[in-house]
Amino acid sequence: MEQPSIRVRTLSPIYIPIELKTGSNRSSKEYQEFRLQLQHAFPQNIVPSSLSQSAEYETIESDSWENQLFCWRSSDSANDITIHVFPNNIGIVAIDHKVVDNASSKAAAVEAQVQKEATEKITRVYAEFLQSLREVTHFSKTGYFKLGSDTLDPLNPEIFWISRTLLFDRKSLKAQHQPLIREWLEHTYRPQDAEDIINGTTDYSMTWLNYVVIDASGEQDERIDAMVLAQYYYSAQEHCNKQLKQAIDDAYNSTKNEAAQKLLSRSRVKSRLHQVDYHEHLKYLTRTKRRLLEEILLCWNYDQLTENGHRMIEVCSSKIDETENIKREKSALLTDLLLVALSFFTVFELSLYLTELSREMMSRPTLDFNDDTRSFMLQFIAEIDTDVMFGSGFFLTLLLVFIYKIIKSR
Template sequence: MAPLAISIRTISPIIVPLDLKTGTDRTSKAFELFEKNIHTAFDSALLGKTNQAQAGYKSIEQDSWQMRLFTWTDNIEAPTIKIHVFPNNIGIVEIDHTFEYTGDNKLIEQQAQDQAEQQIAAIYSTFIETINAICDPQYGNFLRTLNQHQDQAKIFWVSRTVILDSQDLAQPLCETLLTKWLAHTQRSQDAHDILTQQKDYSMTWLNYAIVDLKPNDDRLDSMILAQYYYSAQEQCNKLLKQAIDGAYNDAKNGQAQEKLSKTRVRTRMHQVDYNEHLNYLTRNKRNMLEDILGHWNYQQLTENGQRMIEICSSKIDETENIKRERSSLLTDLLLVALSFFTVFELSLYLTELSREMMSRPTLDFNDDGRSFMLQFIAEIDMDVMFGSGFFLTLLLVFIYKIIKSR
């Protein structure tokens, strides 16, 4: 039996050492100018424009807005690799492969994965050079790069999409290919539906199939978006775990709290962006995106992230409460010190005044007689006077504590 020539497009989320600064308004004129400038400056590496200024919901056949920042390619004329760069340090890599299929699905899967990893490694340094150049402040202060230097691409996973033409479905090997290809996905019956032309795609778990792929195909674009949102949420959850671990176990508590706060904001913004972006997608693409993420239990992933956000918030509140208690304690100590010196000064003044009055009777010649109170104070020993002031201070502190506790 003659082998079947098949095309496989791998889709691989990777870490990109670039992020959009928190709070950036991507609809602003300044950001639109930034996009225009980088596409002009890097026209040999960036595909198309991303979010050109236009009225919202202008067409029901096209998305009103895109989440990706830009798309990098190794060859603008005949691209073999595309990297869709998104916020949150995520890029989605598309690579086309061609194989001769003879019936061994595992071999094809392994070859596609190995080739994807090798090609990503081969172009990664060139890609990073472009990323670093785009972050130059001359184009706009919207992006930031990761502090750590990465020599190799960090790949989350490699998913594989078999791309078939309608006429391929009649070939004998095609049934074997699709049946084995989709056997361990969440809808293995999709193989039968595709062969009988009841469906033209299957996209549930790592191995996908698309029939008659078109340029800018909604099916593939939905999968790219789904992989971005899932991998970005997964990365947020990982950073939240690291932040929580640092907050509870790191001796440098100040840095841990700052990381905790930033990661919490980043995760919340990602969830906000997802819910907002759904409104700008075509109905068909939105339905496919939600269906794909539904198969991946994306809701559980976000709920787990939300639980970690609550842990972060609880830790931040706990830390703030400790800081407030320390501040309150410091205030109390300051008040005690001030009251002590105030009482001490009052004791000293009364002693000095009473003895002066007793030693110089002319000072009170307008009075009917000597002041009993001043005479009494003048006769008190100085050490006893100071001791009385000290005990009076303690009494005031004790009364303050009782009032505060109530």
């Protein structure tokens, strides 16, 4: 006889090397056709989208737009694992576990077991997942997807954290489960949710890492879907913040200024676009899912995370402006030097020409036969020593530079 078990679903944000190219219009007809082609090309791995092809806001019973790129499943049926692939190099791994149900079940033991199993399963399929991403990227002839670093260790996935959800049916919820639920939610944002769940006044608690959901309706439960979205938006913002911090460190410490500037600009754009996507996506969610998503992110102090991102964006902008100002100052200095050089050679050439002309006129009187008398100015210049003439040209150049600096400073 099979032992009774408790269902636990883990949700784990991981780093993935694929991302949506900046500027791709996912609402376009071309992109929607590409998604269908992708599902047909990889039927064993790409899970068909649950999103209908109806017009926006046509129904209030379901979302009219989804932010994930696609869902991936292993071709090996033994690996019951789903990876929700999102933009910004983030994937959310959903895995269902079964834990032996007995009166002595402890929260810490359940946590340790499912986290260990989740890590092992993710590691087991990660190489296959990376290979699928390469194939999907090559299939994207229109260039919607971009594959990042190909140096990732297929045996060592980057798992940000593993959250755990206890799944109970109300009719199968027993008295022996009450201590587990209380212990499970003891250190969450709202530990009092345990009593509300036991009393039947609420059917979920989703605050921090340990969750409880009652009567989950398969894979399309709005509460679970909202948690997947919350995990994505939080981990993506955290990932953007890390990139911003790394870009700032490189900009202030690296000697490769051009590469650091590109990283600053790219990180700033990605962070801003992520916030735009978040607020845009909210309006396409059902009212229930939107409320759940905002409640979850409120418990996680998501606003503080985004505010910190905004502060780092300001630092990036300041550094970019500072670098641009330095470039402009260097350009202005180079322009000044060119002007000085041109003015010097111009004055030098003018002095040489006047000296040559004046002396030629003085030595050959027939050249000024149209004039009534000799030119006083040319006669005066002809009598000046050549070195004095050139020196006066040099001092005239300095005078022009001095006057230019005074005018520019004003």
